[in-house]
Amino acid sequence: MPSFHPDETLLIELTAGQLDQATALVIAAHIEVCEECQKKSAVYASLAAEFLEQSDDTPCGEEILQALLSKLPEQQQNTPKIKLMPHQEDFYPQTLNDFLAAFPPQKSWQQVGGSLRQLPLAKGFNGATCKIMGVKAGHTIPKHTHKGDEFVLVLQGGLSDHRGTLRRGDFIYSDATVEHTPVAEMGEECICLVVTHGKLKFTGAFGRVLNWIS
Template sequence: MSSVTHHIPDAMLAAYAAGNLPHAFAVAVASHISLCSKCRVALEAHQAVGGAVLDESYSVAVSSNLKGDIFAQLDASFSPEPVYERRGIYPGPVLEVMKGREPRWKKLGMGVRQDILSADANGSVRLLYIPAGQAVPDHSHNGLELTLVLQGSFSDETGRFGVGDLEIADEEVEHTPVADFGEACICLAATDARLRFSAFIPRLLQPMFRI
């Protein structure tokens, strides 16, 4: 998409190419790459460099048991490749996590809904539906949050994000995302830690909503 203006930082793209991102972040990155030709070209450059390094590396003989352990670790850390087919607004990597089903929206309040696609000790991937003009409660972060816009747009203290844009918020970012007027904003959000809400009610409901 030529209209994408918020891209993946080069260091994160390199980590993705090396298979070193947690699954939740890898899904968000793969989804962005499937929508962004600029980051797709950058990923191919990283992969080419990685391939050249491997070609120049010396091989070392290992036992069959050690080889099995190495391949098991590689499988555990493998990042999903970008899938370029889409269904409606959902990129291929999102469809893979959804396993072909439709979103199962659960209400969070004020018209905001979510569908938790995957969650474990290392992070979560969820879809967020935010009605036009509605705000997500003010919050900061205990870790990293990647938010990819799939429909509509939202704005916060850091700027405006439209379809294909990826916002990366860390512990230093406190923001109040607001869906812009027009169609509802649907995002893919990936986190590796719970959010830190400023207001009491969101903090009270946080364990129930697993945010």
């Protein structure tokens, strides 16, 4: 059970359809592995559904229904895919694997310095970008701040900073006021789903080089 959760505003924005696709992906992936946030989002979705049920009716043309009936396919979707597609992993939340299937990454994994690798995924309409990031076990991400909001969901391994240790399913939010030097736990590579609004700004000794290559 995760111990770091998204703010409930993010859960509501997800329900109301206000998030960009990159942020929606990371929140939905957390919800999938977090029973507590599932319960909350279920409530928010039922509120929206209740409003829908109480809505006025605006008639739809009969031709819409007829057109639909004439093109209903014979086959219904029933069997989930089992074989993993390129870049999918069995430990990823299904939400992420579904996204990877619908939108195969345009680029392959990129090495960033000696400790980091990243796989860029999608951009949101508001400039948010989403990527899968790997930090080698025991390695440190140099000290940095954030130009805009950053959301991190840990998928494997652990990542620590002054706020605590994040493990699988934990979600954390950082903004421009947070300066940190996250360290991956020993044992296995820490894999995260990361959404950034604006780039990281490295502040340590090697910062300038990393700002240039990341």
